[in-house]
Amino acid sequence: MSSSAKSAIRPLSPHLQVYRLPLTAILSITHRITGIGLSAGLLLLAWWLAAAAYGPDAYAAYAKVAGSWLGYLVWFGFSLALYFHLCNGIRHLFWDMGKGFEIAQAQRSDKLVIIAAIVLTVLTWLAAM
Amino acid sequence: MANTIKSLRSPLGRARGLGSAKEGAHHWWAQRLTAIALIPLTIWFAYSLASLAGGSYADFTAWLSAPINATLMILVVSVAFHHAQLGMQVVFEDYVSSHALRTGTIIAVKFACAAFAALSIVSILVVAFGR
Numbered sequence: 088m089s090s091s092a093k094s095a096i097r098p099l100s101p102h103l104q105v106y107r108l109p110l111t112a113i114l115s116i117t118h119r120i121t122g123i124g125l126s127a128g129l130l131l132l133a134w135w136l137a138a139a140a141y142g143p144d145a146y147a148a149y150a151k152v153a154g155s156w157l158g159y160l161v162w163f164g165f166s167l168a169l170y171f172h173l174c175n176g177i178r179h180l181f182w183d184m185g186k187g188f189e190i191a192q193a194q195r196s197d198k199l200v201i202i203a204a205i206v207l208t209v210l211t212w213l214a215a216m
Numbered sequence: 217m218a219n220t221i222k223s224l225r226s227p228l229g230r231a232r233g234l235g236s237a238k239e240g241a242h243h244w245w246a247q248r249l250t251a252i253a254l255i256p257l258t259i260w261f262a263y264s265l266a267s268l269a270g271g272s273y274a275d276f277t278a279w280l281s282a283p284i285n286a287t288l289m290i291l292v293v294s295v296a297f298h299h300a301q302l303g304m305q306v307v308f309e310d311y312v313s314s315h316a317l318r319t320g321t322i323i324a325v326k327f328a329c330a331a332f333a334a335l336s337i338v339s340i341l342v343v344a345f346g347r
Contacts, residue, residue: 119303119307122300122303122304122307123304123307125296125300126300126301126303126304126329129293129296129297129300129332130332132293132336133293133332133333133335133336133339136280136289136293136335136336136339136340136343137335137336137339139273139276139277139280139339139343140338140339140340140342140343140347142347143273146273146276147273150273154270166262166265169258169262170262173254173255173258173259176251176254176255177255179251180248180251180252183248207262211262211263211265211266212266214263214266214267215265215266215267215269215270216269
């Protein structure tokens with residue numbers, strides 16, 4: 088850091104390596120990461136549907152993987168990513184209508200999105216048990 | 217410098233060549249429209265998965281062959297794969313700087329999404345109509 092007063096007041100570029108991302112920015116990149124993850128999850132959904140169409144043997148091969156601990160881990164991640172992307176996506180639609188852009192509102196909806204995603208995931212798994 | 221003629225084409229001709237196709241917002245709109253459609257579809261899908269958890273082959277095929285479930289499942293996969301390829305296109309446009317790699321990846325993703333959506337829809341119909 089320079090000792091010059093002029094450089095000290097200069098705004099810092101939000102470079103990834105030196106800048107601690109605010110929660111809003113973390114949620115923004117998480118939206119993209121979960122979108123990519125859900126796209127990969129859609130391939131598993133296609134496998135599930137194709138297995139059902141090919142018959143009991145193909146379905147058993149799918150069910151063996153889906154029912155394993157790894158399968159449950161993937162299902163859990165898929166459900167959490169799905170609810171996060173759903174809740175944050177609804178927030179994006181409000182932003183598209185020009186609502187909720189103030190920093191305080193965005194910080195409030197940050198927390199709302201996280202809490203809603205977790206609550207919906209837990210409720211779904213309780214219902215599935 | 218500014219007066220150097222680089223092309224015989226007039227500025228007006230160049231602007232005409234680049235003219236608006238009036239569909240600049242098409243991708244954005246399609247992404248939002250599929251997002252809105254996916255709100256109720258996702259809630260139905262998640263509720264169905266929870267109620268189907270741990271079910272057998274017979275349970276799943278019986279459920280999927282009900283017309284309402286087959287219809288909604290076809291909507292889920294077609295809208296979700298469409299939304300997925302729209303979203304991934306934006307991600308690759310933003311992060312892949314090589315033009316050839318970017319274009320190639322986007323084409324591959326679009327083809328893959330179309331193929332897997334078709335496989336999913338045919339599979340649902342096969343179950344719904346019986347083999």
